[in-house]
Structure formats: structure tokens, C-alpha cells
Amino acid sequence: MKNEGTLQEHPQLRDIIREVCQTRLNFTRIADLKIFQISESGNTPTAQDEDRLAFFYESFVRPYTGKAVDGFYDYLTSNNEKFRGHGLERPYYAKFCSIFQSSGTGKSRLLIELQNKDVLVLYMNFREPSDFGFPKRDLVPASILTDNMDCSQAEYTARCCAFFAAIFYTLQQDVSAKVSSLHFDSTGAAIKYWNSRMCDMRSPARAKFFEKVQSRYQVVLDEIKRPKSQESADRDAPTVEETAAKRMNMSLTDARINAPTLEGASFVVAAYNNMLKMPHVFPQDDAPKLVIALDEAHPLSNMSSKGFRPFHILGRTINAYCHDNDASVWVVFACTTSQVADFSAPQVIHDSLRVAIYGQLLYQPYTYLGWDQNADSLSGISASDVGKFHHIIGFGRPLWKSLMNNQTITGIMTIATQKLCNSKKFNLQDINEALAVLSQRFGLGICFGHPNAVSYLDKGVASHLRVCFSTTEDRSWAFTGYPSEPLLSCVAAILLHGTSRSLVDALKVLKAKVDGGMIETGHCGELASRLLLLLAKFMYVRSNLSTGTISDLHYNGSEDAELIHCQKVSVVNFLEYFFGDEFWLKAGEKAKTAFQHAYINFSHWVPMENFISPKDSKLPNVEPSSARCDSKEWTLRHWHRTSAVQCCHLQPLVDKMIPIYFDDLTLGSNDVDRVSQMFISNKAGKTSSERDLGFITRKHGSIQCLSELPCIVLLLDLNVDPKLSVTFPKKKPKHLKTDQCLRIYASGISSTTFPFLRDHFNVAELLRGTGRSTIADHNSTSRCSRQIRDYCYITPLAVGGTRHIVIRPHLEP
Incomplete structure (x- = not known):
């Protein structure tokens, strides 16, 4: 009776269950129902969460500043040129790359802004269900690629192939329909119109598009899972193994030894090739034509219960459809975790010693994003007034200035605090939090070779606003740090003065890490003197507080007020x-x-x-x-x-x-x-x-x-x-x-x-x-x-x- 009551309250659920019973499809659509959108902590979005999403949306659509999108456009163009190589062999593994950078640096906005470079942009967000950040999680793609991960590797491979095949079929139909039904003067105008709807995070067109993808996905997945005896003997496109054997003049048996069977490869290859036939959409040059953006991609790096990571299978799927075509179609993974920078499959999935026939190199992650985009010019403000909040907020990552239209000074500094600490309250018992606050002000350097260095740097970029400058080619080391960001420095200074013990306890953490050899001290006392001089300034301003200055996180006055530490x-x-x-x-x-x-x-x-x-x-x-x-x-x-x-x-x-x-x-x-x-x-x-x-x-x-x-x-x-x-x-x-x-x-x-x-x-x-x-x-x-x-x-x-x-x-x- 209780179950019947639930079905009466939610009639969509009854329809989904009936459809599953009739068609033997899976229960993925249930994830779309609001009653099942429950976070890991058991919380659903509150009114406060919705308000936060609203002001983040307003910040997201502010006029774009800086030239980061130009740089990324050139990066993709260069990547496509490199992928073609100079011979029969592809020097790189597949047409996917990554953006690895900390929060608030403009990764999501950069991807969306590619629409203004006449690039088809299909944006998808894969954040965790418990994360109520912005842009919001896209339920259909996220549930297909990150939910129900107790499946086998073969089953997940089929899901990936069906997903990309559905993407390509739906894109081809959607864009072609816009060109023919709306009578655009050019294909470029149709692309602009399609982008304007799909790149608006509030547009109902996004939901409708993904509904079509979901429907096509179920059809293709069912075709892939059909017993072999029922499959057609001929396919529209050759398999990955056949293409590899032809290129290397090898037997099919040898090719299969190098590349295990990719379940559903022929379906995704056929869908991809069909999409490329759209007139005037994919001309043969290296400038990017389509970017499939997978944002907040860190769930794809989680190990499944069957011992594989989703991004390894995704990489192979992308390799399957793009390796024999020069079209500039790119998949971009954006994330704050370093795993997104290395999507190569391990030997258990793909023998990396023999995969060279497909190209085994990966593109280095893109780490250059705009900094100081909103800063005043030298002539824009008097040197006597540079400590004012409205000036200081322009330096650093673009997030801070973008919040000014929607947040008070208290709100902005609270957000900065939570992002720096990765918690709602500064916890000195958390070593990573203490080092993040100290590093931002005092420029702490990390010693190469220390056993805890790599994990600390990964954690710093992922959770504590540390910035990645570059990585080594083999991804074994990331060069990171805290560039000049005075607003964040003031927040760090305020946190160090939170209680009478905060500064001393933070310095104890630092002392322990110095003694353990993880923090660089310098050969001539560089760290000690940085601490001495800045702490003296810190204590001086605290002992000579000026009225009307911003000296804590709870200031709701004018943005003309000065930050006490500036x-x-x-x-x-x-x-x-x-x-x-x-x-x-x-x-x-x-x-x-x-x-x-x-x-x-x-x-x-x-x-x-x-x-x-x-x-x-x-x-x-x-x-x-x-x-x-x-x-x-x-x-x-x-x-x-x-x-x-x-x-x-x-x-x-x-x-x-x-x-x-x-x-x-x-x-x-x-x-x-x-x-x-x-x-x-x-x-x-x-x-x-x-x-x-x-x-x-x-x-x-x-x-x-x-x-x-x-x-x-x-x-x-x-x-x-x-x-x-x-x-x-x-x-x-x-x-x-x-x-x-x-x-x-x-x-x-x-x-x-x-x-x-x-x-x-x-x-x-x-x-x-x-x-x-x-x-x-x-x-x-x-x-x-x-x-x-x-x-x-x-x-x-x-x-x-x-x-x-x-x-x-x-x-x-």
C-alpha cells in the first residue's frame, strides 16, 4: 500500500516503471525525478542554495573580459595540427584534452565563450549530486557516465559508445533541422542560434536536447547489447581493429592483440561519420568546429567496484571514432583535480607498449587562464587609494569581481574563505587548510622529492585555490603556487587572527612541515625573513586599527572602504x-x-x-x-x-x-x-x-x-x-x-x-x-x-x- 501511495503521488514514476517492464531498458530516467535527487548527505537544495545559484548565474553572464578564450582556441587549433602528424601514424592518442586549474579561474566560462568563436559548443556538467554549485549538474549525461558503476568494464564500454553515438546523431539532426526550418542565410547563423540556446544554462532547449540524447542512447545501447547472431554481418564503418590493421599493413589477428575489442565501436564511428557529412559545418582545417565540454569531470576518475576508471574507457571511445579523421572535433575535460590531465588507459585495458599504432601521447593540460582581467590600470586610481576594496577585488581570478553585482563585501569574503579552506569554517586541525592560508600570504615553497609533496599539491589545487602553472610532459609533477591575489591575502590574514591561538597554531603546523623537509626554507633565511617582516606588518596594523576599514569578514559598508591589510x-x-x-x-x-x-x-x-x-x-x-x-x-x-x-x-x-x-x-x-x-x-x-x-x-x-x-x-x-x-x-x-x-x-x-x-x-x-x-x-x-x-x-x-x-x-x- 505504501508503494502504491508513492506511485499515485508521482505518476511519472509509474510510467517509467511500466516502460522498463515493457522494453527491458534500465532505470536511468528515474534519476530525473525530483524525489530521487538526494545528495550523499541526505540534503536537497534549499532556498538559500537556489539564491546562490541565481547570483552565480548573473555573474556567469557578465560581459567576458580578457583573451583566455583566444588562447584556448589557438591551443585546440595547434592540437589538431599535431594530431595529424606527418605520416601514416598518429603521434597522439585521441582528440581529447584537459583544462586543469583551481576553482574560480574561469574554466566553465572559457568553454562557453568558445561559442563566440563560431564553434559548436556542447557543454555538460558532471559535478556530484551533493554539489549545488553552478553550472548545475546535467542529469542525463551525468547519470549515463557516472551512475550505476557496479557494471562490468564491457557494459560500461557499451554505455560510452552508445552515449557518444547518441550525441553525434542528435547533434546532426538538431543542427540540420535549425538550418532547414528557420531558413538561416548561412550555416554560421544557424550555429550561432543553436549555441545561444545550448550555452544558456537556464534555457529549456538544453533539457530538450538531452531528452533526445537519452532516447537515442537507449536505442543504440539496446542495439549494441543485441546478441551477436542478430547483428548485421556488414557495418557502415570498419571496426577499430580493421582500420588499425590496414594502416599498419598487419593481419586482423595481430591488430586485435594490440587493441582489445571495443564493444559498440562501429556504432559510434558510423554516427560520427554521418555527423561530419553536414554541409559547411566541418570544413577541412584545423580550427575547432565542435567542442564537447565535460566540466567538473572528477567523478570520471573514481575507481569502479569492478576495478576500472571511467575516463580510461572514455579515452578509448574517443580514440575509436577520431583516429582516422582530420575533422577538428574535440572533447575537453575540465576539472580541479590532476587526474583529468591523464586519461591514458593502463596496460590492463590497453597494452601501452603496443598501442603506438594509435598514438600514445597525450596533450599537456591547458593551465593558462585569465588573471587580473578586471584590474584597474595604473592611471585608473590614485596610488593613495589602492587599498580600497573595489580596486583590490579586480586582481587575481575573475570570480571575485564577478560577484560584486550580486553579493555584499561580507558575502564575497565569506565565499573566498570557504573556497580557500574548502570548508565553512577555518579548521587549524586540518593541515592542508593551515598550509593553504599560510602559503597564500608567505609564498611557501614545496620541496621536490618529498613523499607528501605530490598529494599536497593535488589537494591544494583541487580544494584550496592553489594555481597550476604547468605540468611536466609525463604528468609526474605539477608546478603550482599562489600568485599575487591581494583579496585572498586579506582573507588569510583575517583567518590567522580569528582567535588568540590561530596564528601560533598555524605556525606550529608550518614548523612541523619545515622540520619534516616538505617546505623550502631557502639557503639564506628567506622564509624566516618573509615571516618576520609580514608578521610585523600584520601585528602593527592590528594594534593600530583605523575606523572604517575592513578588518574582519563581517563588513557590509561601502566598497570604497580600505582593507586594513592593504x-x-x-x-x-x-x-x-x-x-x-x-x-x-x-x-x-x-x-x-x-x-x-x-x-x-x-x-x-x-x-x-x-x-x-x-x-x-x-x-x-x-x-x-x-x-x-x-x-x-x-x-x-x-x-x-x-x-x-x-x-x-x-x-x-x-x-x-x-x-x-x-x-x-x-x-x-x-x-x-x-x-x-x-x-x-x-x-x-x-x-x-x-x-x-x-x-x-x-x-x-x-x-x-x-x-x-x-x-x-x-x-x-x-x-x-x-x-x-x-x-x-x-x-x-x-x-x-x-x-x-x-x-x-x-x-x-x-x-x-x-x-x-x-x-x-x-x-x-x-x-x-x-x-x-x-x-x-x-x-x-x-x-x-x-x-x-x-x-x-x-x-x-x-x-x-x-x-x-x-x-x-x-x-x-
């Missing part, structure tokens, strides 16, 4: 806080007067890959387009994004740079003429390096930051007795563009040198512990190599694919 801070006041009340007595009144209008505003550290000095486009073998901006513009750009610089490892003389801005109208109205720098050099030897302070100059060829404004040079000597000394020229130099420099030598990590640490005893102990780890690493480095680094000009070169280093002495003593 707010400019007086150099005079900061150095007095950092080194104590006696600092300016030692430096002298002239020094204090020279910096009375000077400010710093750094909120996070970012690494450099090249020397500070800009390339000279006038030199031979240097393209003008590769010349970087001059030193003043470079400094102002870092000021605008509130970032401080960790120099590259080979940078002579200095290790870090913090931008300085002089808020002084007497210097003129051009902000670029008001910038200077604080340069920091780190040392971790057993003897004092104080004498090296005098050799550091911004005129050096590797720096070339010339200015009439005074600068600061700070030498931090971490492993010797505490000492503080300060010098400043008594007379202003007569010659322009010379060093009017405040030179500071500070040694030892102690409250003697840095009095602010007296109020933070636990933090001081952890900094000293991190410093000791650095010193151990440093002392294992030969004195000779340290002298080369400190006293020679080192130039990395690439010649014939081999890296060389040219070393020549400094011109200075």
Missing part, C-alpha cells in the same frame, strides 16, 4: 614599531625627515623568476616585446597590488623588495615619480655579515632601480648575536640618481633587535625554530657557492635546450 602604513611608524623606540635616535633626524611622507602597504609575498633589472630591448637577440617595464613602473605595479617581492635565487646582492610610496604633492602629480624601494638581504652564516651592507646598491646592473628619492637597505643576519646599527648620509649627494640610502643592519631573531616580539613570545619561538632549520640548510651549502652568489653577477642562459650559467665578477668591490 592600507598604507607610515614607514617612520613601522620602523619604530619593528626596531623599537630608539630607532630614529640612531638613524638621525635627517633620516626621519627624509621618510616622513613615505609609506608601505604590502599584504603578501610573490616570487620572481628573473632579475629585478628590466631587459634592454636595444641589446641584440632581445625582442622589444620581451622588454619588461622600467623599474619605477615595476615598483608602482607592486604597490597597486599591495605585494612584496621575493627575488629569484640567483639575484645578486638582495633577496627581497618592498615598494615605498611618497605621498608628497611637492614631488608632482605623477605617481610613477613618487616610488622607491626597501631592499632586503638575508644572511644565515655563523659569522657577522655586517660589512656586506655597504656593498648593496640599487645602481647595480642586476637591480637598476634609479631614483632621486631615498631608499632603504636592510640586511637581516639571522644566526649571529643580536645587534642593530643604522646609517644615513649626513649630506644629500650632489649627483642625481645616486644612493641616498638608509642602511640598517639587524641580526638575530630576538626581542632585543625586534622589540615587537616581546608581546608575542610564542610567535618569536616559532620564528627562531624556523630560522634554525634555515641555518642548518645554509651551513650544508659550501662557502664557495655562497660567495659566488653574493659577489658575482650570474646570468642564466638557454642554449640548444641546455641550461648554462655565465658567472662574471661584480664591477663593485
Whole structure:
């Protein structure tokens, strides 16, 4: 009686069950019923979830900015050209590729935007049923390819072939119908119309299309499963094995040894070839014509109960229909997990040692997506106002700015928090969360070869907004990090101040990972000094809270308010806080007067890959387009994004740079003429390096930051007795563009040198512990190599694919 009551309440269910009993088809359509759309946690979408989807939709349809779609279009064109190769053999396995990148970087929008490049785009989302994110899960394709995974490998292979065959048949019928019934002037106009409906995530046309796919899928699957005796002896298209044997001049038996039978291959090949016959839709060139986008594809990497992964079978299916055709039809897998970057089948499915007849290489994942797409230009805002929320939100991934029309400041920062931590509340007991928050601000580097490194990096990209820059060709390593993203840095700073214990507990996690060898400390105390300087700034602004600034996650005021961790801070006041009340007595009144209008505003550290000095486009073998901006513009750009610089490892003389801005109208109205720098050099030897302070100059060829404004040079000597000394020229130099420099030598990590640490005893102990780890690493480095680094000009070169280093002495003593 209870079952009968359920059937009366949901008449669709009765119809589905009747159809199954009559046709012996499976129960896949039941997944479409709302009563069965239950998440793993037992929750259904709430009104709040629907509201979130609404504002994400509004963000999703904002005008697209940046050129990422142009780059991806060229990438697909290049891939198609590579796939054709230069002989009979295909050098690559199949026409599928991947986009591997963290959340909020614009993967989904990039795929949709291909429609504006006159590409047919069939977008499908495979997110988990429990995930109420946007775009929403597409029930039909997701249920076909990810549900009921207790089937055999052969059964799943048949499902994949039937699915792609249904896609191709339905596409051919749908697009052809649009061309003929709507009387478009050109095929291109019909494609635009089809895209406009299928790429709108709210369009009922999407549901209707997938209903047709579902119907055709059931028919094809039934045909594939029909007993062999009932099959037709001849097929419209040759099998994969026959084509392979013909290409390699092999017997059919040998070909089958190399490629096990793909159940249903002939059906998908026939459907594909039939689709390609549409007039004017698939001209023979390498530009992409059709992109089948499988977004949020990570469920396809889950191991089934029968011991296979779905994406291995999908890869073979794509190989089956595309290997003997040059049409630029591509399947794109987009995901935040690294498994999506490697869809090659293992030996148990396909003997990888003999699969070369089909091509065994894969395309490297596409990782370049737009960054700073919504950032203001240098002339778009005054340097005095760069700490304001509406400016800071433009930097980094496009997600943040896209939320402004639909969310309050609190809402945006809450979303950023949840995405950074991958949880609703920051949990310091979760090591990955603690390291994510610290990495975003302090630029933590991961040691190659550490046994936990790969899993940590995968987790960071998948769940904690870490960004993938590139991968090695064999996919064994991903180069990842946290690029400059000041909004996220402010969120991380707020989380580190969440409770009285948050900072100390996070640093304990870091200390444990440093001791375990997973986190790079640098040879000369780079990590310890990054921690020391940014924590000092962090504690200073927290002890000098300004009214009206955004200092926590619960601010609902104007977007003109400043983020406290991006707010400019007086150099005079900061150095007095950092080194104590006696600092300016030692430096002298002239020094204090020279910096009375000077400010710093750094909120996070970012690494450099090249020397500070800009390339000279006038030199031979240097393209003008590769010349970087001059030193003043470079400094102002870092000021605008509130970032401080960790120099590259080979940078002579200095290790870090913090931008300085002089808020002084007497210097003129051009902000670029008001910038200077604080340069920091780190040392971790057993003897004092104080004498090296005098050799550091911004005129050096590797720096070339010339200015009439005074600068600061700070030498931090971490492993010797505490000492503080300060010098400043008594007379202003007569010659322009010379060093009017405040030179500071500070040694030892102690409250003697840095009095602010007296109020933070636990933090001081952890900094000293991190410093000791650095010193151990440093002392294992030969004195000779340290002298080369400190006293020679080192130039990395690439010649014939081999890296060389040219070393020549400094011109200075």
C-alpha cells in the first residue's frame, strides 16, 4: 500500500516503471525525478542554495573580459595540427584534452565563450549530486557516465559508445533541422542560434536536447547489447581493429592483440561519420568546429567496484571514432583535480607498449587562464587609494569581481574563505587548510622529492585555490603556487587572527612541515625573513586599527572602504614599531625627515623568476616585446597590488623588495615619480655579515632601480648575536640618481633587535625554530657557492635546450 501511495503521488514514476517492464531498458530516467535527487548527505537544495545559484548565474553572464578564450582556441587549433602528424601514424592518442586549474579561474566560462568563436559548443556538467554549485549538474549525461558503476568494464564500454553515438546523431539532426526550418542565410547563423540556446544554462532547449540524447542512447545501447547472431554481418564503418590493421599493413589477428575489442565501436564511428557529412559545418582545417565540454569531470576518475576508471574507457571511445579523421572535433575535460590531465588507459585495458599504432601521447593540460582581467590600470586610481576594496577585488581570478553585482563585501569574503579552506569554517586541525592560508600570504615553497609533496599539491589545487602553472610532459609533477591575489591575502590574514591561538597554531603546523623537509626554507633565511617582516606588518596594523576599514569578514559598508591589510602604513611608524623606540635616535633626524611622507602597504609575498633589472630591448637577440617595464613602473605595479617581492635565487646582492610610496604633492602629480624601494638581504652564516651592507646598491646592473628619492637597505643576519646599527648620509649627494640610502643592519631573531616580539613570545619561538632549520640548510651549502652568489653577477642562459650559467665578477668591490 505504501508503494502504491508513492506511485499515485508521482505518476511519472509509474510510467517509467511500466516502460522498463515493457522494453527491458534500465532505470536511468528515474534519476530525473525530483524525489530521487538526494545528495550523499541526505540534503536537497534549499532556498538559500537556489539564491546562490541565481547570483552565480548573473555573474556567469557578465560581459567576458580578457583573451583566455583566444588562447584556448589557438591551443585546440595547434592540437589538431599535431594530431595529424606527418605520416601514416598518429603521434597522439585521441582528440581529447584537459583544462586543469583551481576553482574560480574561469574554466566553465572559457568553454562557453568558445561559442563566440563560431564553434559548436556542447557543454555538460558532471559535478556530484551533493554539489549545488553552478553550472548545475546535467542529469542525463551525468547519470549515463557516472551512475550505476557496479557494471562490468564491457557494459560500461557499451554505455560510452552508445552515449557518444547518441550525441553525434542528435547533434546532426538538431543542427540540420535549425538550418532547414528557420531558413538561416548561412550555416554560421544557424550555429550561432543553436549555441545561444545550448550555452544558456537556464534555457529549456538544453533539457530538450538531452531528452533526445537519452532516447537515442537507449536505442543504440539496446542495439549494441543485441546478441551477436542478430547483428548485421556488414557495418557502415570498419571496426577499430580493421582500420588499425590496414594502416599498419598487419593481419586482423595481430591488430586485435594490440587493441582489445571495443564493444559498440562501429556504432559510434558510423554516427560520427554521418555527423561530419553536414554541409559547411566541418570544413577541412584545423580550427575547432565542435567542442564537447565535460566540466567538473572528477567523478570520471573514481575507481569502479569492478576495478576500472571511467575516463580510461572514455579515452578509448574517443580514440575509436577520431583516429582516422582530420575533422577538428574535440572533447575537453575540465576539472580541479590532476587526474583529468591523464586519461591514458593502463596496460590492463590497453597494452601501452603496443598501442603506438594509435598514438600514445597525450596533450599537456591547458593551465593558462585569465588573471587580473578586471584590474584597474595604473592611471585608473590614485596610488593613495589602492587599498580600497573595489580596486583590490579586480586582481587575481575573475570570480571575485564577478560577484560584486550580486553579493555584499561580507558575502564575497565569506565565499573566498570557504573556497580557500574548502570548508565553512577555518579548521587549524586540518593541515592542508593551515598550509593553504599560510602559503597564500608567505609564498611557501614545496620541496621536490618529498613523499607528501605530490598529494599536497593535488589537494591544494583541487580544494584550496592553489594555481597550476604547468605540468611536466609525463604528468609526474605539477608546478603550482599562489600568485599575487591581494583579496585572498586579506582573507588569510583575517583567518590567522580569528582567535588568540590561530596564528601560533598555524605556525606550529608550518614548523612541523619545515622540520619534516616538505617546505623550502631557502639557503639564506628567506622564509624566516618573509615571516618576520609580514608578521610585523600584520601585528602593527592590528594594534593600530583605523575606523572604517575592513578588518574582519563581517563588513557590509561601502566598497570604497580600505582593507586594513592593504592600507598604507607610515614607514617612520613601522620602523619604530619593528626596531623599537630608539630607532630614529640612531638613524638621525635627517633620516626621519627624509621618510616622513613615505609609506608601505604590502599584504603578501610573490616570487620572481628573473632579475629585478628590466631587459634592454636595444641589446641584440632581445625582442622589444620581451622588454619588461622600467623599474619605477615595476615598483608602482607592486604597490597597486599591495605585494612584496621575493627575488629569484640567483639575484645578486638582495633577496627581497618592498615598494615605498611618497605621498608628497611637492614631488608632482605623477605617481610613477613618487616610488622607491626597501631592499632586503638575508644572511644565515655563523659569522657577522655586517660589512656586506655597504656593498648593496640599487645602481647595480642586476637591480637598476634609479631614483632621486631615498631608499632603504636592510640586511637581516639571522644566526649571529643580536645587534642593530643604522646609517644615513649626513649630506644629500650632489649627483642625481645616486644612493641616498638608509642602511640598517639587524641580526638575530630576538626581542632585543625586534622589540615587537616581546608581546608575542610564542610567535618569536616559532620564528627562531624556523630560522634554525634555515641555518642548518645554509651551513650544508659550501662557502664557495655562497660567495659566488653574493659577489658575482650570474646570468642564466638557454642554449640548444641546455641550461648554462655565465658567472662574471661584480664591477663593485
